[in-house]
Amino acid sequence: MVMNKNFEENLPYGRQCVNEDDIDAVVRVLKGDWLTMGPGVEAFERSFADYVGVPHAVSFSSGTAALHAAMHVAGVRAGDAVVVPPLTFAATSNSAIYCGGEPLFADISPETLCMSPDAAEKACAESTKPVKVIAPVSFAGYPADIEAFKKIAETHSATIVEDASHALGAHRGALKVGVEADMTTFSFHPVKHITTAEGGMVATRSPEFAESLKRFRSHGIVKDPGDFVRPYDGPWDNDMIELGYNYRLSEIACALGESQLRRIERFVSKRREIASLYREKLSHSDGVVLPPDHPGHSYHLFPICVAPSDRKRVFERLRANGIGVQVHYIPVYRHTYYARTYPQAAEKYPNAENFSAGTISLPIFPDMSGSDVDRVVLALMEALEK
Numbered sequence: 440m441v442m443n444k445n446f447e448e449n450l451p452y453g454r455q456c457v458n459e460d461d462i463d464a465v466v467r468v469l470k471g472d473w474l475t476m477g478p479g480v481e482a483f484e485r486s487f488a489d490y491v492g493v494p495h496a497v498s499f500s501s502g503t504a505a506l507h508a509a510m511h512v513a514g515v516r517a518g519d520a521v522v523v524p525p526l527t528f529a530a531t532s533n534s535a536i537y538c539g540g541e542p543l544f545a546d547i548s549p550e551t552l553c554m555s556p557d558a559a560e561k562a563c564a565e566s567t568k569p570v571k572v573i574a575p576v577s578f579a580g581y582p583a584d585i586e587a588f589k590k591i592a593e594t595h596s597a598t599i600v601e602d603a604s605h606a607l608g609a610h611r612g613a614l615k616v617g618v619e620a621d622m623t624t625f626s627f628h629p630v631k632h633i634t635t636a637e638g639g640m641v642a643t644r645s646p647e648f649a650e651s652l653k654r655f656r657s658h659g660i661v662k663d664p665g666d667f668v669r670p671y672d673g674p675w676d677n678d679m680i681e682l683g684y685n686y687r688l689s690e691i692a693c694a695l696g697e698s699q700l701r702r703i704e705r706f707v708s709k710r711r712e713i714a715s716l717y718r719e720k721l722s723h724s725d726g727v728v729l730p731p732d733h734p735g736h737s738y739h740l741f742p743i744c745v746a747p748s749d750r751k752r753v754f755e756r757l758r759a760n761g762i763g764v765q766v767h768y769i770p771v772y773r774h775t776y777y778a779r780t781y782p783q784a785a786e787k788y789p790n791a792e793n794f795s796a797g798t799i800s801l802p803i804f805p806d807m808s809g810s811d812v813d814r815v816v817l818a819l820m821e822a823l824e825k
């Protein structure tokens with residue numbers, strides 16, 4: 440039996456939701472023939488692609504590996520530029536650097552907290568290097584306006600790689616996140632919408648991208664005679680035609696992922712319910728700015744803003760009360776590695792700076808109860824008092 444967790448002591452900001460079906464699915468794999476590279480990988484990829492509404496989904500050992508592969512397959516090489524928002528997890532821009540690319544930061548829009556298409560257009564126009572990829576992030580689960588980025592990408596012959604690590608289950612109109620961009624990456628870290636412990640996925644409509652993604656995931660090796668560059672020698676033969684990695688996701692992880700995916704609609708609707716409870720209870724609170732809403736938001740995070748001068752006090756008081764708040768994110772260019780390698784003037788990114796200075800992510804995950812929400816709201820009200 441899976442015990443209902445009691446979050447009395449400590450309420451995390453995010454947490455996996457694992458049930459008996461998930462456990463059974465994993466145990467079945469452990470008792471079977473295939474621990475990796477078996478039929479469960481394709482089964483999970485098929486279910487995932489069907490859910491998102493694309494013909495192809497390629498699994499990876501992490502969301503970061505998925506991003507690395509997408510950047511490689513999009514053609515990012517030494518001397519290229521990749522446009523990314525500064526308000527994201529470092530992995531988005533790191534993946535460009537893995538390929539030899541240089542990240543070009545484009546500020547966020549305060550209305551969406553996602554990369555501003557205008558700022559991205561400006562970054563592309565000013566770039567001295569060819570822009571190979573534009574990489575919007577659907578921040579917190581708010582679906583980024585891919586339509587707007589498409590026009591810019593066309594002008595610069597760039598590929599759109601959307602980092603949708605926050606946005607599984609989100610949609611813009613009738614289109615799920617994952618359908619519009621050339622490639623869309625997802626993460627299955629335990630705080631994300633579904634988990635495989637570690638894991639990731641790239642969704643794409645392109646059969647060429649899908650094939651290249653699979654090759655990159657497995658050392659750059661091909662086995663089909665038709666894919667050989669040199670002459671094919673016989674059924675034992677294989678050819679490493681480019682440098683790839685071992686970025687495969689195990690059968691165990693895929694079984695967990697497929698079982699989790701069966702409950703995705705419930706996970707997303709629970710997150711939306713918690714978000715609307717927060718909205719209802721915080722709408723009249725002075726000094727609290729609520730995150731932007733959207734009908735297709737899938738609420739990986741619920742990032743509020745307080746006055747930057749209050750943030751530290753409020754954050755520390757919430758933590759002292761057992762509320763596992765976090766900050767998403769420190770602008771990427773502020774990390775020491777980035778400051779040394781790609782120094783930026785913070786004044787170029789006023790929206791990311793403003794948001795980042797005051798934001799606090801409140802707990803949000805499917806197993807949170809209404810009384811957990813009440814507890815967070817009460818603790819926040821107390822923490823806001825001077």
Ligand SMILES: *Cc1c(COP(=O)(O)O)cnc(C)c1O
Pocket residue numbers: 501502503504527528530531576602604605626627628637638639
């Ligand atoms: C979680 C996350 C990633 C990386 O995913 P991992 O599976 O942890 O490697 C990348 N980008 C964003 C925005 C994320 O939130």
